[in-house]
Amino acid sequence: MDSSEVMRVNRALNKMSKLYRAAKARKLAALGLHPGQDVLLWLLVQERDGMTISELAARLGIEPPTATRSLARLESGGWFRREPVPTDRRQVRIVVTEAGHELVPAIERVWTELAEQTLGEASGEQREIVLSAIEDANDRLRGLVGGEDQAQAVLADE
Template identity: 30%
Template sequence: METTKNPGSVNHRIREGLARIASVMRNEDWSRAKISGLNPTQLAILELLEGRADGLSVKDIAANLGVSQPTATDSIAALERKDLVAKNSDGIDKRSVKVDITTTGRSVLDLAKPDSGAARDAVDALASHEQEDLLITLVKMISHLQQNDAIPIQRMCVSCRYFAPFVHSDAARPHHCHFVDAAFGQREIRVDCREHEIADPAVRAATWTAFNKG
């Protein structure tokens, strides 16, 4: 049993803290979804599809949200009935179906943008350098989860073929994005970038090593 003189491990306490934050964010997701007449899973599907110009398969949607395929299928069907998503044949494999967000779906999503809330306020309460440190820590945790196949590859800078870490001498802008051909800093590291193109495994490994050394 955890006591004042015998606290749980740091690992355990960090996970407890993340669980508390996740609880607040889940409650806020319920509130945002209710405004849109959806449930949190349906809202999450719209948010996932919003930045995917080519759509996603049901399997990919389920994997990204960490839900079963039947759950994803049921939620997609409900969204389709409301004309918020549409199923289209894959341009390469006609037997495969991709799910796309519709114009109506984007309009509904605009109503549920997380522009305020307790979780946002808690991040804003952190000093600038604390926000930056937290962002990089989260990127490292997400990367570890990816490497252990706990989640799919995310559209982060550190897994993108355009990302070159710590190639500039400017401490404020040490990284380079070859997509826009521009230097940028730690605060601009993306967790979900629309222009992301996954690098091959060898490049991802080398990029991650360079990023960690920096």
Template identity: 30%
Template sequence: MTTPDSDSVLAEQLLRFTRRVHRIQKRHIEQCGLGVTPAQSRLLRTLACYGSPPRMADLAERLEVVPRAVTTLVDGLEAGGKVRRVPDPTNRRVIRIELTDDGREALRKLRGARRSAAGEILAPLSGEQREVLGGLLDTLVDGVPDRRCG
């Protein structure tokens, strides 16, 4: 049985763990030398999930951020040649975002960085502990396994 104090301790542990995960992922992303932030990395991964180029509003919804945040991320990635804005073929007023060849290459490198970061983060756990952790995290996130891309 948990008590309010033990719940507070667990919540603090989760917050500390989240900060550790972010620090480790950021370090591994920076080591790629791509000049991409963790948020831009997440946008690239999300963008790769779409079969056809999405609208910025679609990206904002998928990333659970305000559209303005996506605009800022896209601006930075576009300046680095990793994405480009393209007009919608059926409605020229709508702008879609697509990966460039440089963006696909960056995504490949970023996937390696994420695997490396995950290995570092999960190194203290056995395979069985990792399975248990995955189940617990699924339950905490929304009660079902995460089937979203990225």
């Protein structure tokens, strides 16, 4: 790869990352959420009986204190409640409320709109090429940051 191509790749990826995050932040703000909170709430909804903070942190690939801070920021929305774990008084389960369940379709609509707006009028074949290239690049980058757990921790810090 020559230096002009290297610069073009770096510039394009940095710009896309920043613009995608900004667009996502703007769309989620309309729902009262920040980037990252959408994924956290979406994961919680997948578990009907809720999850402990440790389980949630493991799913996200982050440390429990980071999950606790993220939940604290989300708590004011009334989208989940904390319930004691009968077999371990030190633990609580995070259970999504009806309000949280009602918010998930809006989160999924934001994701859909953003995906469609990002890829625009690309044909199905072009979308497949773009997605395959991005997934391959993610796999290579994951190897550079130390595997899946470390990659999740990096992503969670956003």
